[in-house]
Every structure is written in structure tokens, then in C-alpha cells.
Amino acid sequence: MSVVAICLLAAIMAATMITYRNALKTSEETAAARLSLQVESFTNALDKYRLLAPLLARRPDVLAAFSSRMDEDDLEAALAEMVRISGMSDAAEIQLIYLDGTQISTYGNRLYRGQETKRDTLSRADIVQAMQGRLGRRFVDDGHDQFFVFSSAARINAKVAGVISIVVNLSSSQQLWALAPQPIIAAQDNVVMLSNRANWVQRELHHGGNRRGTKGLLVEKSLFGPTLIKPDFHQTALEAGLKYVTAEKKDYVLGWTFYALEPLKRPIYAAIVAFLFATSLSAIALGGLWIVSSRQVELLRQRRKDTANGLRLERRIRERTRELQKTQEGLIHSAKLAAIGQMSTVLNHEYNQPLMAIRTFSENAGLLFQSGKEEKGQENLKRIIAQVDKLSKLSKSLKSFARRPGIDICAVSVNAVVDESVMIMTPKARKCGVSLTVKKPEREVRVMAGHTRLEQVLVNLIANALDAIEDHRSRPDAKPASKPYGIEITYNRTETDAVIRVSDTGPGIDHSIEKSIFEPFVTSKARGVGLGLGLPIAYNLIKGFGGSLCLIDPPERGMATTFEITLPIAGDDAKLGAHSSEEVKPI
Missing domain, CATH: 1.10.287 (Helix Hairpins)
Structure with a gap:
């Protein structure tokens, strides 16, 4: 049971860990699917602004506004077109930035002709990138709203004449994220730029538990692969201490990394349910095994008890069998002596x-x-x-x-047994006036039996026939026989058995005792003449040889009674048993 308990414990732990791992994978896949959808909608919303900056930088009216021969009409035309495009594209602001740092802006669909010169404008990251020939990108957070700026250089005669910037308000894109029930963040250089959790913005991502002195979001790998994120700052009561399973996706155009989070409590709950379920099944299995083992122990104990009782009973049966065999041998011998006395x-x-x-x-x-x-x-x-x-x-x-019969079984010649039985009973048959004939087969018949015991059976059957004929003739009401009385012994063999029949022309057996003729103390003789033990003894002797003794309908006409003995044929290599095989000292 201890080994089974250890195996079940291991199975419980394995089931729990497998369920936890699968639940982690499922949460990661759910987060990845949600992230893909949200990032695609976000980037699709920004794509038109990303492409708008290079397109405006190539427009002739914009290039005319940057030209050194620009006049007031060119500037007015450029600003009017910028206002129109800003209103159509829903851009928050379009900026014209000159090489001296002068900046002209339009806000929404309003024409703003104010000009201001800021020398540090040219040092902005997006401006530097644009002047280097790349698409300039910059994130701006003014404390109220978040903006993203796309900048592209305007070139005249292959020389940079200025930069045009498209400023996009991200509030409309963030509104899509606000509908998501679980956190979504966008980070740049391990700093959260956007999120549907306001208190997560500007928090740092600390990979591998390295906090770098500030509280932010701890990023670590789980044992089963998915990345986990845990906020390391004060949150609402419902979210305090929560860990999240994370899916991430990088956008190389924006230079941001997006994260979608799913609560770790779901895999934990799944693992707990699996643990409880596996524990319940194991408890049921252990209970069942305990019941089965208890029953087996009880059955084993009962079996041992039954075996001991069986051995005692078998010993008693052997003792009783030996006693019965001795009694049977005594009865057979007594019957022989009685026959000799008669x-x-x-x-x-x-x-x-x-x-x-x-x-x-x-x-x-x-x-x-x-x-x-x-x-x-x-x-x-x-x-x-x-x-x-x-x-x-x-x-x-x-x-x-x-002689007293032995117990051995060997090959016995039926011819010899019949001849000796006839020799013994011929004097009595002659005295009774009964003919005793034998019909022999052409070849010798050998059976597996005991010589003396088989001879005893034949003598008993012949003696019973003689007694029945003599008793019938001595009755006062007996009718004279129409033909002489006789006893006929025939024997032959089949492929597997030898058949010996003893038939007589006497009065026959009463139908009332035919079915019980082989039971002890059943006899048709007068009271005090016979005990009714001869046929039962003969029946058991033949049965002991593996054969049978039965009363059959006479196969030949004129016969009244026929007893048939069937015995197994002795093989050709069986040694023929001599009389001495059953001999003991004669009485």
C-alpha cells in the first residue's frame, strides 16, 4: 500500500503540474490572440499618419513654403493646404520646421499663423532622424494626453530645406484598449508609454527582478516558459499582489514592444481544481484498493482456513476409505467363504x-x-x-x-478369468441341472483389472443366476420350464473396451427393484437367505477398474436377465498380470 500511495502522490503532482502548464499555455495563447488584435488596430490607425509625413514633404506647395524665394502667398497657400489636410486626417497638429529652428503650426482645422523660433527644436529626436533621411518618430506626454509625432525632411535640389511633422493624439486609439478587461501596455526602452491602466504609464519594466531603484513591473520567466509580470507598486484591492501571464509583440516601425496580460490566478485555479480532482480520485482509488486488499486478505485467511479444514476432511476421508476398503475386502472374502461353504x-x-x-x-x-x-x-x-x-x-x-484380493490393476486375460470362474461354478451348475456355456472370441481379450476381483464378480453373477433358478423351481406355484435352464457367458472387444455379458434363462428380476438393484441390502432372495451386498460389491469393484456394470435388456432371444460388464482394453505393451500380483497368504 505504501508503494501505491507514493505512486498516487506522484500521479497527483504530475497531474497538477501538467494542468498548470497547459493552463499557462492557454492563458498565453489567449493573451497573444488579444494582443494581435489590439496591436493591429492600433498600428493600422497610425499607419496613415506614418505615410502622411513623407507625402506632405514632397508636395510642391509645402516645398514652396520652405524655399528661400518664398513669398507671403506661397506661405498662405501652404498653410491653407495644411489646415485642410489636418482636418481631413484628424491629425492633432501639423508643423513646418525650418532650418533656423522656426516652427509654424496648425492645430486641427484651425489656421494658426503664429511663428516661434526655438533653437532646441532641431535637437528633437524625430527632427534629427528626419534630417538624416529616416522617418522621424517621437512619443510626447504632456501630462494630460499622449501624442506620437512622425517627421519627414522636405528636400529641395536634394538638400534638406526643412522638416514637416505630423502630431497624432493617441487618445482615440487608447479608447479601444479601455474596453479590454485585462491590462495592455506599450513600452519603449523598458518604459511604459501607453496602457489601459493609468497608473502603469511611465513605469519601468524590470527584467529578472532588477528594480534599478524604482518600483515598476517585475518581468520574470516561469518554470514552464511563459513570461510573468508582477506590478511592484500599490494597486487596487482587487489587483493587489496579482501576477500576469504575458504575451509580447514588437513593432519595428514604431519601435515599441506591446504586452497583453492575463491573470495568473486562472492557471492557479485550474491547478488547484486538478489537484483536488486528482486527490479525490486517488482517495477513491486508495479506498478501493484498501477494500480489495482487505477482502483479499480475508479471502486468503478464509482460503487457508478452508484448506486446513479440507486437509482435515481429506485425512478423515482417507481414514474412512481405508476402513471401508478393509470392510469391503472382509465382505468380499466372507462372500467367497460363504460361496465355498454353499x-x-x-x-x-x-x-x-x-x-x-x-x-x-x-x-x-x-x-x-x-x-x-x-x-x-x-x-x-x-x-x-x-x-x-x-x-x-x-x-x-x-x-x-x-485369496484376499489386492489393489493393483494390471493387464488381465479375460479368457483365463472366465475359464477359472466356470470351473469353480460348474459343479454347482451340474447339481442344479443348469447348463453353463461360454462363447469365446477368436483372439484373446485382455483388460485392465485385478484377476481375483474380476473372477469374484463373475462368480457372484453366476451364483446369483443359479440361486434365482433354484429358488424359482422350488416354489409350489412354479410352472414347468418350456426348455432347459441355462447360463451363457459371452465376451468380446471393441476398439477401446471389452464387453462381458452374463445371461440366464431364469425367472428374471422383478421390475420393482431393477433401478435399485446395485444399492446395498436390495435383494430378491427370501429373508435370511441373502444380505443384498453381492451386486453392490461387484459394482464398486468394476467401477474401481474404470469400467461399468449394468443390467440391460437381453440381446439374445430366450434369455431373461443379462448383466453387462464394460472394462478398458489393456494396451499391447501392457504386461500380463499373473495370479501372484494379487496373492497374499490364503486363509
Whole structure:
């Protein structure tokens, strides 16, 4: 926040300075536009008098008045023409100045024939300039009015015979300036000659703060370029202490420098407004950032709290999951043992039959060897070996089925799992009088699963089908089957999945429990016979492999119930998992 505050402070200062600079430039441009207009009107008013002096100096009647052979008639004619021109041009005075200092003047449109000789007249600046061949110029202030004098030499035979001067009253030109609300001044040699502020006239311009002992107008440069002027003398209460932004323009014909002034308070007010506006925005921005940061801190605190709660909850879920897995494993194993217990009678018959055959074949083999019939004795031995292999296969299947399942998932051969499941359930199916058939594809099918767990699912589905058929036949109201009961196992593969279907021709599943068949404790068996946990366990096992187990409409005619298992196909580079991948010590 401190860095943001410093950046905002810098932005406030930058905005204030930029606004102040732009306002200074605007005030300077406003003053320059006003100055251009006022100076142009002023100089245009004086231009006719500037040109009038050289024109009169070339008139024959004026030259006759300066001639040494002048007579009274020539002078009268010249003066009459001067009176006429003075009235037409609105000049304040026209003067004929002779080389001896004699001056003859006309005032307005009045004929004045008075003559006076002033030796110091020839030393006037405008007279000296005229006699040098230039246009003479001089400013005169008599304390009441201000005048400007244009002088031009009258030449006879290329020699100066006298000087004619046009005196212009500047009061009419100054009236245009009086309408301007802000100060306008005209200065010559850093002295104010004209102004629409009466108390500024004859004040000196002090550049760079150098006052030279008198109070006048202080001229200085601002930091951003425009020139500033501050009056250093007593003013009205409204103008006391004011500084002005200045635009200046030089007129080389008159030799004056004109200044138009605009109050500096306008740029200052603009800078203050910009400062207040920028400060308000910064305060709003800081408040918004504080609110956002406070919310972020609160969100971060809440997130940390939620993370801690989530970790605690996740730990509890893991613990509960481990407990559920142990419980599920116990239920699966219990279901296996229960299935083995239910098959004990059938298995007893399956074991006793080969054992009786082995005993019979062994006794016969002994008699045959005693009687010298060795070839027939060898045949009996081969039959004994075949019966032993049969018992070994049955024992291995039961042993694999009774193991506790592991948790690993690897490539499993569906062919092997189906063969072992059928071998386990064949004795019970034979006892129930149910045919158990398998339809195999041409090529081996391998899926990503657990060997023992997948075998448990198939055994459970086959056992459920056998139980449903046996329960249906044992009912008193059961109708005789139109065809033999049977269970069919089919499996095949697609591009991405393997599909295993277990179908039977039993009574089917009641429609009332079809949608909830995979929920715990939902069963169609009689009370006390089943807990309704076999299918939920099978469903979760298949889901754990990344597959699905569902009840579908039988795709083949004659079938009443079909369960479909979908499992992901194992890749070609997947290692085929042996039974030992899930083996632990058998119970």
C-alpha cells in the first residue's frame, strides 16, 4: 500500500503540474490572440499618419513654403493646404520646421499663423532622424494626453530645406484598449508609454527582478516558459499582489514592444481544481484498493482456513476409505467363504468321485501287474494321473478364489478369468441341472483389472443366476420350464473396451427393484437367505477398474436377465498380470 500511495502522490503532482502548464499555455495563447488584435488596430490607425509625413514633404506647395524665394502667398497657400489636410486626417497638429529652428503650426482645422523660433527644436529626436533621411518618430506626454509625432525632411535640389511633422493624439486609439478587461501596455526602452491602466504609464519594466531603484513591473520567466509580470507598486484591492501571464509583440516601425496580460490566478485555479480532482480520485482509488486488499486478505485467511479444514476432511476421508476398503475386502472374502461353504456338498462329491476312481484304478493296476499285464496296468496309471490333474485344477481354482484380493490393476486375460470362474461354478451348475456355456472370441481379450476381483464378480453373477433358478423351481406355484435352464457367458472387444455379458434363462428380476438393484441390502432372495451386498460389491469393484456394470435388456432371444460388464482394453505393451500380483497368504 505504501508503494501505491507514493505512486498516487506522484500521479497527483504530475497531474497538477501538467494542468498548470497547459493552463499557462492557454492563458498565453489567449493573451497573444488579444494582443494581435489590439496591436493591429492600433498600428493600422497610425499607419496613415506614418505615410502622411513623407507625402506632405514632397508636395510642391509645402516645398514652396520652405524655399528661400518664398513669398507671403506661397506661405498662405501652404498653410491653407495644411489646415485642410489636418482636418481631413484628424491629425492633432501639423508643423513646418525650418532650418533656423522656426516652427509654424496648425492645430486641427484651425489656421494658426503664429511663428516661434526655438533653437532646441532641431535637437528633437524625430527632427534629427528626419534630417538624416529616416522617418522621424517621437512619443510626447504632456501630462494630460499622449501624442506620437512622425517627421519627414522636405528636400529641395536634394538638400534638406526643412522638416514637416505630423502630431497624432493617441487618445482615440487608447479608447479601444479601455474596453479590454485585462491590462495592455506599450513600452519603449523598458518604459511604459501607453496602457489601459493609468497608473502603469511611465513605469519601468524590470527584467529578472532588477528594480534599478524604482518600483515598476517585475518581468520574470516561469518554470514552464511563459513570461510573468508582477506590478511592484500599490494597486487596487482587487489587483493587489496579482501576477500576469504575458504575451509580447514588437513593432519595428514604431519601435515599441506591446504586452497583453492575463491573470495568473486562472492557471492557479485550474491547478488547484486538478489537484483536488486528482486527490479525490486517488482517495477513491486508495479506498478501493484498501477494500480489495482487505477482502483479499480475508479471502486468503478464509482460503487457508478452508484448506486446513479440507486437509482435515481429506485425512478423515482417507481414514474412512481405508476402513471401508478393509470392510469391503472382509465382505468380499466372507462372500467367497460363504460361496465355498454353499458349494461344499457339491465339492465333496467332485472330490470323492475322482478319489474313488483313483482307488479303483490303483487296485486294478496292482492286479494287472501281478498277472503280467503291464500294458493294461500302464493304462490304469495314466487314468490315475488324469484324475490327479483334475483334482489339482479344481484345487488351484478354489485356492485362487479364496485369496484376499489386492489393489493393483494390471493387464488381465479375460479368457483365463472366465475359464477359472466356470470351473469353480460348474459343479454347482451340474447339481442344479443348469447348463453353463461360454462363447469365446477368436483372439484373446485382455483388460485392465485385478484377476481375483474380476473372477469374484463373475462368480457372484453366476451364483446369483443359479440361486434365482433354484429358488424359482422350488416354489409350489412354479410352472414347468418350456426348455432347459441355462447360463451363457459371452465376451468380446471393441476398439477401446471389452464387453462381458452374463445371461440366464431364469425367472428374471422383478421390475420393482431393477433401478435399485446395485444399492446395498436390495435383494430378491427370501429373508435370511441373502444380505443384498453381492451386486453392490461387484459394482464398486468394476467401477474401481474404470469400467461399468449394468443390467440391460437381453440381446439374445430366450434369455431373461443379462448383466453387462464394460472394462478398458489393456494396451499391447501392457504386461500380463499373473495370479501372484494379487496373492497374499490364503486363509
